[in-house]
Amino acid sequence: MKFLVQWLIDWPRRLAGHLGWLAPLFARITVGWVFLWSGWGKLTSLPQVTENFIGWGIPLPQLLAPFVSGVEFFGGLFLLLGLLTRISAGALGMTMIVAIRSAKWAQVDSLETLLGFDEFEYLALFLWLAIAGPGVLSADHWLQRRFGRSADAAAARSRAPADKAAA
Numbered sequence: 490m491k492f493l494v495q496w497l498i499d500w501p502r503r504l505a506g507h508l509g510w511l512a513p514l515f516a517r518i519t520v521g522w523v524f525l526w527s528g529w530g531k532l533t534s535l536p537q538v539t540e541n542f543i544g545w546g547i548p549l550p551q552l553l554a555p556f557v558s559g560v561e562f563f564g565g566l567f568l569l570l571g572l573l574t575r576i577s578a579g580a581l582g583m584t585m586i587v588a589i590r591s592a593k594w595a596q597v598d599s600l601e602t603l604l605g606f607d608e609f610e611y612l613a614l615f616l617w618l619a620i621a622g623p624g625v626l627s628a629d630h631w632l633q634r635r636f637g638r639s640a641d642a643a644a645a646r647s648r649a650p651a652d653k654a655a656a
Contacts, residue, residue, distance in 0.1 A: 513624030521568030528562025571627020582615035
């Protein structure tokens with residue numbers, strides 16, 4: 490029995506280890522594409538978006554309608570590229586929270602209803618991307634390798650003086 494349980498856990502884990510690049514890429518492309526075009530649609534119809542914001546009771550609609558539209562467009566574009574992924578996912582996640590609270594909250598009568606909103610599903614993906622990061626097939630990964638220090642190298646450098654002092 491122990492062998493069976495270990496096998497049922499280990500082989501999927503090993504397989505997933507080889508496909509770790511796929512999940513963030515797939516998530517970024519999916520939500521990036523949706524929000525690139527959603528933002529573009531809002532940017533090209535700002536008067537209607539502003540009216541919607543007024544109807545939903547969002548403060549400063551003349552300022553926030555173009556801002557949110559731009560966040561959606563550029564956030565979607567950046568997610569497609571894997572550029573500034575955690576910041577973009579965080580900003581888009583915030584827009585989903587505001588969208589749920591302002592435009593959908595009156596419809597919430599149960600947890601099932603809340604979890605069924607597209608906005609909540611997007612929020613879950615944005616949260617995952619903000620925490621997990623963009624993956625290796627991304628501009629962020631390339632920029633980090635090209636210009637930044639890796640977390641492992643930085644940790645090794647920070648331990649080096651302590652290791653010498655202990656010796």
